[in-house]
Amino acid sequence: AEIPVRKICCIGAGYVGGPTCSVLALKCPDIQVTVVDRNELRINQWNSEKLPIYEPALEEIVKQCRGKNLFFSTDMVPALKEADLIFISVNTPTKTFGLGKGRAADLKFVESCARLIAEVCDRSKIVVEKSTVPVRSAASIVNVLKANTKPGVSYQVLSNPEFLAEGTAVNDLTNPDRVLIGGEDSEDGKKAISALSWVYRHWVSADKIIEMNTWSSELSKLAANAFLAQRISSINAISAVCEATGADVSEVAKAIGLDSRLGPKFLQASVGWGGSCFQKDILNLVYISESLNLTSVAAYWQQVIDMNEYQKSRFGERIVQAMFNTITDKHIAILGFAFKKNTGDTRESPAIHVAKHLLEEGAFLHIFDPKVEKAQILLDLDQLDEESSISIHTDPYEAAKGTHALVVCTEWEQFITYDYQRMYDSMLKPAFVFDGRKILDHSALAKIGFHVETIGKRH
Ligand code: UPG
Missing domain, CATH: 3.40.50.720 (NAD(P)-binding Rossmann-like Domain)
Incomplete structure (x- = not known):
C-alpha cells in the first residue's frame, strides 16, 4: 500500500x-x-x-x-x-x-x-x-x-x-x-x-483519533484550556470561603470530586495556576468573544483570569499579615519557582507574583528550585544579578537557613520528604511555613513548632 x-x-x-x-x-x-x-x-x-x-x-x-x-x-x-x-x-x-x-x-x-x-x-x-x-x-x-x-x-x-x-x-x-x-x-x-x-x-487507537471541521478543532483547544483553568479558579474561589469560615478546601474538593459528573482531577486549590498556555489562551478567547460582540461571554471567561490574580495576591497578603503585618528586612525562603512540578519552566509562574509581592514589602528572599536556572529566576524578577534582596540557592537547607519563613510555591514531590526539623533548627523563631500547594504534612510541621498557614484552611 x-x-x-x-x-x-x-x-x-x-x-x-x-x-x-x-x-x-x-x-x-x-x-x-x-x-x-x-x-x-x-x-x-x-x-x-x-x-x-x-x-x-x-x-x-x-x-x-x-x-x-x-x-x-x-x-x-x-x-x-x-x-x-x-x-x-x-x-x-x-x-x-x-x-x-x-x-x-x-x-x-x-x-x-x-x-x-x-x-x-x-x-x-x-x-x-x-x-x-x-x-x-x-x-x-x-x-x-x-x-x-x-x-x-x-x-x-x-x-x-x-x-x-x-x-x-x-x-x-x-x-x-x-x-x-x-x-x-x-x-x-x-x-x-x-x-x-x-x-x-x-x-x-483509531477510536481516539477524532476528525472534525477545522474551526471546531481550533476552538476545542481554547475551550479545553479555559475549562481546565476555570476548574482551578473555581476551587480557589471556594478556598477563600474556606479560610473565612473554617471549612477545609481539601475536604470540599474531595466531596465535589466524588460526584462522577465532576470527577476528582484539577481540583487542587493552590496559590494560583501558571504556565504558558492558560493565561494566553483565555485572554485570546476573551478577545475573540469581544470581537464577535459576545460581551457577556468575554466577561465570563475574563473572571477566570481575575480570580487567579486575586488568589496570587491573597496568598502574598496572607504571608505579610501572619508575620505581624510586616516583613520588612525579614528573610523568607521560597521553595519552588517553576509554575508546576517536574519542569524548569517559569512562564506565568505564580511564584514570580508572590516573590515580587514580598520584595515590594521589603523582604530578603532565599530562592530554591530543583530545576529552574539561576539566570532565569533573576530575569523573572527583573534583577541583573544576585544582590542583597535576593539569593538563589542550590540546596534547600541552605536556602532555609536564617530565615523567618518557608513559602512553598511549586508542588515538587521532594519538598514533602525534606527534614523539616533540620530546617526549623536553622531558622529564626517564630518560624513560619506558608504552603501554597497544600503538599506538606501540616500537623507534623506544627508538632516541630512551625506556625503553618495553607490555602483554603484556617490554621
Ligand atoms: N494546577 C493547580 N491545581 C490543579 C491542577 C493544576 O493549581 O488542580 C496548576 C499547576 O500547578 C500549573 C497550572 O495549573 O500552575 C497548569 O497546569 P497544567 O495544566 O498541568 O500544565 P500545562 O503544561 O500548562 O498544560 C496545559 C493543559 C494542556 C495544554 C497546555 C498548553 O493542561 O492540556 O496542552 O496547557 O496549552
Whole structure:
C-alpha cells in the first residue's frame, strides 16, 4: 500500500515541537522527522547532551532516535522542500502592542511560516497547524499560501492542536486522551486528514483519533484550556470561603470530586495556576468573544483570569499579615519557582507574583528550585544579578537557613520528604511555613513548632 507520509518537517523546536517530534520519531521508524528552528542555540542544544527543555523520559527518546530518523536543524529550506507534511509549531505570544494588545494572539510567526512554505515549496504539501491559535487561523494560513503558491502546487491545511502538559509531555504524547484533526470538508481535505490520521495510528487507537471541521478543532483547544483553568479558579474561589469560615478546601474538593459528573482531577486549590498556555489562551478567547460582540461571554471567561490574580495576591497578603503585618528586612525562603512540578519552566509562574509581592514589602528572599536556572529566576524578577534582596540557592537547607519563613510555591514531590526539623533548627523563631500547594504534612510541621498557614484552611 502507498505510504502517505515519508518525511515530516516541524517548524519550531520548543516545548511542543521538540517532544512531539521525538515521540513521533520513536513511534514511526518509517518516517523521517526533521525539526527546524531559526534559533541556532536551541537547535545546538537539541543536538547536544543537555537538551533545552527538561521532560521526564525525553532524553532517552531523543538519544535513541537522533541521527536515525530524528534530526534538528536550522536549515529550513531543504527540510521544507523534502517534507510531505509540515507541522507549524511556533509560538503565538500575546500581542504587546497595537490592536488587541495584551489579549490577542500574535500570529506573526505562524504567518511567516506560511509565507516561507509558499515561497520555497515546489510540490503539494499538507500543512498542519499545531500551535494554539485563534479560531479561523487555518483560514488565514490558507489565504497566505494560496496567494503565493507556485503553479501546480496545492496545500491542504489541517488543525491538530496539542494537548500535552509540561512535566508529563512524553506520557501525554504516548497515551493521549484524544487526537483532534480538523480539516476541510472536501475530497482533498479528507485525504489530508486520513494521511495525518495514518501517522497517529502508528501508536494511537483509531477510536481516539477524532476528525472534525477545522474551526471546531481550533476552538476545542481554547475551550479545553479555559475549562481546565476555570476548574482551578473555581476551587480557589471556594478556598477563600474556606479560610473565612473554617471549612477545609481539601475536604470540599474531595466531596465535589466524588460526584462522577465532576470527577476528582484539577481540583487542587493552590496559590494560583501558571504556565504558558492558560493565561494566553483565555485572554485570546476573551478577545475573540469581544470581537464577535459576545460581551457577556468575554466577561465570563475574563473572571477566570481575575480570580487567579486575586488568589496570587491573597496568598502574598496572607504571608505579610501572619508575620505581624510586616516583613520588612525579614528573610523568607521560597521553595519552588517553576509554575508546576517536574519542569524548569517559569512562564506565568505564580511564584514570580508572590516573590515580587514580598520584595515590594521589603523582604530578603532565599530562592530554591530543583530545576529552574539561576539566570532565569533573576530575569523573572527583573534583577541583573544576585544582590542583597535576593539569593538563589542550590540546596534547600541552605536556602532555609536564617530565615523567618518557608513559602512553598511549586508542588515538587521532594519538598514533602525534606527534614523539616533540620530546617526549623536553622531558622529564626517564630518560624513560619506558608504552603501554597497544600503538599506538606501540616500537623507534623506544627508538632516541630512551625506556625503553618495553607490555602483554603484556617490554621
Ligand atoms: N494546577 C493547580 N491545581 C490543579 C491542577 C493544576 O493549581 O488542580 C496548576 C499547576 O500547578 C500549573 C497550572 O495549573 O500552575 C497548569 O497546569 P497544567 O495544566 O498541568 O500544565 P500545562 O503544561 O500548562 O498544560 C496545559 C493543559 C494542556 C495544554 C497546555 C498548553 O493542561 O492540556 O496542552 O496547557 O496549552
